[in-house]
Amino acid sequence: MKNYDVIIIGxxxxxxxxxxxxxxxxxxxxxxxxxxxxxGLIPCGIPYIFHDLGEVGKNMMGPKPFIDxxxxxxxxxxxxxxxxxxxxxxxxxxxxxxQKLVFAxxxxxxVPTFIPGYELDGVEYIIKSYDYIEKLxxxxxxxxxxxxxxxxxxxxxxxxxxxxxxxxxxxxxxMEKCCLFRAFSKDIAEKADEAIRETGIxxxxxxxxxxxxxxxxxxxxVKLSDGSVTIAxxxxxxxxxxxxxxxxxxxxxxxxxxxxxxxxxxxRTPQMDVFAVGDCSQxxxxxxxxxxxxxxxxTATAEARILGYNLFSITLLRNFAGxxxxxxxxxxxxxxxxxxxxxxxxxxxxxxxxxxxxxxxDKHPGTLQDTSKMLVKLTVSPENRAIIGGEIVGGCSTxxxxxxxxxxxxxxxxxxxxxxxxxxxxxxxxxxxxxSLLIKAAENAIAKLRK
Amino acid sequence: MKNYDVIIIGxxxxxxxxxxxxxxxxxxxxxxxxxxxxxGLIPCGIPYIFHDLGEVGKNMMGPKPFIDxxxxxxxxxxxxxxxxxxxxxxxxxxxxxxQKLVFAxxxxxxVPTFIPGYELDGVEYIIKSYDYIEKLxxxxxxxxxxxxxxxxxxxxxxxxxxxxxxxxxxxxxxMEKCCLFRAFSKDIAEKADEAIRETGIxxxxxxxxxxxxxxxxxxxxVKLSDGSVTIAxxxxxxxxxxxxxxxxxxxxxxxxxxxxxxxxxxxRTPQMDVFAVGDCSQxxxxxxxxxxxxxxxxTATAEARILGYNLFSITLLRNFAGxxxxxxxxxxxxxxxxxxxxxxxxxxxxxxxxxxxxxxxDKHPGTLQDTSKMLVKLTVSPENRAIIGGEIVGGCSTxxxxxxxxxxxxxxxxxxxxxxxxxxxxxxxxxxxxxSLLIKAAENAIAKLRK
Numbered sequence: 001m002k003n004y005d006v007i008i009i010g011x012x013x014x015x016x017x018x019x020x021x022x023x024x025x026x027x028x029x030x031x032x033x034x035x036x037x038x039x040g041l042i043p044c045g046i047p048y049i050f051h052d053l054g055e056v057g058k059n060m061m062g063p064k065p066f067i068d069x070x071x072x073x074x075x076x077x078x079x080x081x082x083x084x085x086x087x088x089x090x091x092x093x094x095x096x097x098x099q100k101l102v103f104a105x106x107x108x109x110x111v112p113t114f115i116p117g118y119e120l121d122g123v124e125y126i127i128k129s130y131d132y133i134e135k136l137x138x139x140x141x142x143x144x145x146x147x148x149x150x151x152x153x154x155x156x157x158x159x160x161x162x163x164x165x166x167x168x169x170x171x172x173x174x175m176e177k178c179c180l181f182r183a184f185s186k187d188i189a190e191k192a193d194e195a196i197r198e199t200g201i202x203x204x205x206x207x208x209x210x211x212x213x214x215x216x217x218x219x220x221x222v223k224l225s226d227g228s229v230t231i232a233x234x235x236x237x238x239x240x241x242x243x244x245x246x247x248x249x250x251x252x253x254x255x256x257x258x259x260x261x262x263x264x265x266x267x268r269t270p271q272m273d274v275f276a277v278g279d280c281s282q283x284x285x286x287x288x289x290x291x292x293x294x295x296x297x298x299t300a301t302a303e304a305r306i307l308g309y310n311l312f313s314i315t316l317l318r319n320f321a322g323x324x325x326x327x328x329x330x331x332x333x334x335x336x337x338x339x340x341x342x343x344x345x346x347x348x349x350x351x352x353x354x355x356x357x358x359x360x361x362d363k364h365p366g367t368l369q370d371t372s373k374m375l376v377k378l379t380v381s382p383e384n385r386a387i388i389g390g391e392i393v394g395g396c397s398t399x400x401x402x403x404x405x406x407x408x409x410x411x412x413x414x415x416x417x418x419x420x421x422x423x424x425x426x427x428x429x430x431x432x433x434x435x436s437l438l439i440k441a442a443e444n445a446i447a448k449l450r451k
Numbered sequence: 452m453k454n455y456d457v458i459i460i461g462x463x464x465x466x467x468x469x470x471x472x473x474x475x476x477x478x479x480x481x482x483x484x485x486x487x488x489x490x491g492l493i494p495c496g497i498p499y500i501f502h503d504l505g506e507v508g509k510n511m512m513g514p515k516p517f518i519d520x521x522x523x524x525x526x527x528x529x530x531x532x533x534x535x536x537x538x539x540x541x542x543x544x545x546x547x548x549x550q551k552l553v554f555a556x557x558x559x560x561x562v563p564t565f566i567p568g569y570e571l572d573g574v575e576y577i578i579k580s581y582d583y584i585e586k587l588x589x590x591x592x593x594x595x596x597x598x599x600x601x602x603x604x605x606x607x608x609x610x611x612x613x614x615x616x617x618x619x620x621x622x623x624x625x626m627e628k629c630c631l632f633r634a635f636s637k638d639i640a641e642k643a644d645e646a647i648r649e650t651g652i653x654x655x656x657x658x659x660x661x662x663x664x665x666x667x668x669x670x671x672x673v674k675l676s677d678g679s680v681t682i683a684x685x686x687x688x689x690x691x692x693x694x695x696x697x698x699x700x701x702x703x704x705x706x707x708x709x710x711x712x713x714x715x716x717x718x719r720t721p722q723m724d725v726f727a728v729g730d731c732s733q734x735x736x737x738x739x740x741x742x743x744x745x746x747x748x749x750t751a752t753a754e755a756r757i758l759g760y761n762l763f764s765i766t767l768l769r770n771f772a773g774x775x776x777x778x779x780x781x782x783x784x785x786x787x788x789x790x791x792x793x794x795x796x797x798x799x800x801x802x803x804x805x806x807x808x809x810x811x812x813d814k815h816p817g818t819l820q821d822t823s824k825m826l827v828k829l830t831v832s833p834e835n836r837a838i839i840g841g842e843i844v845g846g847c848s849t850x851x852x853x854x855x856x857x858x859x860x861x862x863x864x865x866x867x868x869x870x871x872x873x874x875x876x877x878x879x880x881x882x883x884x885x886x887s888l889l890i891k892a893a894e895n896a897i898a899k900l901r902k
Contacts, residue, residue, distance in 0.1 A: 061885070298874055302872065337880075422777060424779045
């Protein structure tokens with residue numbers, strides 16, 4: 001039986017960052033990470049293993065920074081926790097005692113048990129496991145007709161990568177009107193659908209898989225709600241993830257309606273000295289104020305960093321409990337990003353808003369080569385004029401530009417402050433200073449506010 | 452004699468934006484712009500005319516948005532102003548009466564009269580004039596050995612563009628230890644020098660041109676302070692710009708030590724109803740609090756926008772008078788950007804600071820193709836922990852990423868807030884969430900603050 005000041009269960013991004021940050025802040029304390037697999041994957045890089053990276057070994061992420069900082073790592077699985085005696089028991093029957101315990105157990109794919117045939121051979125998932133993904137890569141390489149169920153980020157990115165193989169026919173099925181409908185408002189999501197279709201993917205939106213058909217226990221086709229049948233030798237299901245909280249539940253920690261471990265703004269569970277962070281823990285919408293099930297490595301690591309500073313005493317104050325979701329992706333050559341409240345999330349949360357909008361290009365003059373079209377939408381609160389959300393479609397700068405909006409939301413910047421904002425511009429790197437997209441979108445919102 | 456509610460002298464970025472914004476805010480008022488040339492250029496696009504764009508016609512910018520908004524434009528030159536009677540007289544002997552007058556007369560190149568031979572044929576300038584640049588383009592196309600004097604942004608960008616012609620030998624002479632030394636601290640400026648040398652430019656830093664040598668009144672060579680002589684059939688001088696304020700001075704407006712028109716935080720001159728904006732007007736360092744001579748279209752347009760809202764009454768409040776310089780450029784494939792106080796500007800202004808620093812790549816995993824190295828430096832105030840400046844070297848997202856830092860400076864964001872900042876990340880668009888460059892640089896600064 002070994003004693004540790006801090007034990008972290010899980011070796012994904014939130015576990016690593018909580019460990020590294022915590023250990024660096026408290027070099028005198030002993031830290032242990034217990035993770036189930038020796039090798040780890042960069043979660044958001046998984047789709048790119050299937051084409052752009054070409055092999056699972058190019059997408060590895062491990063606890064090296066944590067070990068370098070002085071942490072210890074054990075590959076094993078925690079199977080029981082006694083919160084009273086602060087004791088963990090593992091699969092290999094090791095026992096560890098903690099002073100502080102951090103759940104960073106992540107999330108697992110939702111299995112579509114409601115689709116007949118879901119258990120057939122050839123129905124696959126995107127599981128954040130090195131060994132699983134390594135095998136899946138070999139299988140997808142051999143597959144010809146692939147149906148992806150679910151047009152969220154993982155589904156879209158998987159389909160996009162697989163569509164780059166000329167010999168594969170990829171069909172993507174999404175039940176909403178558009179793909180990525182959780183992250184983008186309708187007109188932006190429609191542009192994403194266009195970009196998806198341009199890659200050669202057969203996209204079926206507003207459509208459900210009603211049955212997965214097989215022969216000799218192997219997938220042969222899928223039946224869709226529009227009555228059509230699509231031949232398939234592989235089905236990749238990506239209909240969402242759920243918090244991996246079986247262990248926490250068994251231990252007696254309270255979960256919320258999404259099965260996430262209930263925490264406060266400092267990632268503390270109601271149980272003294274027990275914390276939870278990342279996908280397994282409760283998320284509260286930054287703008288909406290409601291519990292949410294946002295699962296993003298960027299969110300997980302931001303929260304893990306705060307936890308790392310605050311494990312032994314609250315030194316890094318945080319006067320909000322909100323998770324600001326900042327999404328970004330790239331489909332073909334077009335990048336899409338969003339942050340905070342978009343139209344439908346504002347509507348669902350009963351938040352009033354006006355939209356500011358501006359379209360231009362990402363270089364200036366637009367006659368330069370390799371110029372990408374760019375569109376910015378800002379969601380603005382009509383009374384206090386604060387920017388509460390934003391969306392961008394554009395080129396390679398989209399992923400950082402959304403962070404300007406993300407910071408503006410987190411600092412309660414109003415559209416009036418924003419139009420006086422001094423931005424940097426350069427012909428080869430941004431749009432022109434006379435029509436800076438963010439500022440023009442803010443001006444557009446102001447014009448609407450005054451009507 | 453015609454009366455206008457607002458007359459703007461100058462048709463560059465600040466004139467256009469002041470005009471468009473002002474007219475949109477006050478559609479019932481009459482607006483006139485008086486500009487000297489019919490055709491206008493995008494100022495920061497000028498270097499790219501010489502190679503990437505290929506012709507001056509691809510870099511045009513005109514007052515169309517102002518005309519579309521209902522403004523009038525006259526091509527003429529104001530030669531006299533009577534502030535008492537509010538009357539302007541032009542070269543073509545027209546007279547106009549204004550209620551409000553805006554100087555947006557921009558800047559003109561500094562002529563190196565201290566270099567013997569500066570008046571020879573073949574010594575050229577980068578003048579923001581369509582006709583001049585059109586002729587210069589023809590001349591540079593014919594030139595073979597070109598010496599550029601001055602390694603500021605315009606000089607570096609001109610040299611970089613000309614170096615793309617295989618038949619030209621381009622020499623760049625800068626008297627400071629490094630090029631771009633005003634915008635970047637030493638280690639970053641050294642990286643810029645490396646990037647310059649990689650383009651094939653012969654770079655001579657810490658070196659002055661002591662004489663321009665000619666034959667038959669035409670440039671043939673330049674003599675340098677290191678004793679060497681470089682053959683040249685063309686010399687492009689870009690040693691800086693000065694406010695174009697001869698007219699304002701004659702009219703009796705007070706100028707500061709940089710010959711810029713003195714203004715307050717609302718761009719008001721001491722003379723009632725007379726404003727000045729852009730390069731011709733006074734700049735105060737946002738962080739340093741001192742008058743400065745920053746000339747950036749992005750700054751000029753930000754200030755013009757504020758003026759546009761406030762021409763007839765102050766509706767857009769501004770509780771600072773500072774000009775935050777946000778610089779960016781691209782040399783070969785490497786982008787460089789900075790915002791606010793860098794090491795030497797903090798030192799010169801007597802501001803204490805610590806530097807946070809982090810280096811990684813702009814995609815994740817770094818095994819992805821077309822990944823660029825990326826380096827972030829943050830300048831942090833040691834007492835209040837606010838971010839007061841930053842520098843970035845990287846790929847195509849650099850130009851927008853610097854705007855995250857720019858917003859952080861303008862909103863007084865501390866490094867502690869910054870490390871809890873929720874950023875968006877994506878494999879193809881940004882570094883990994885576990886090592887977000889901005890956040891890791893902030894953490895590095897915190898570690899130093901605690902020592």
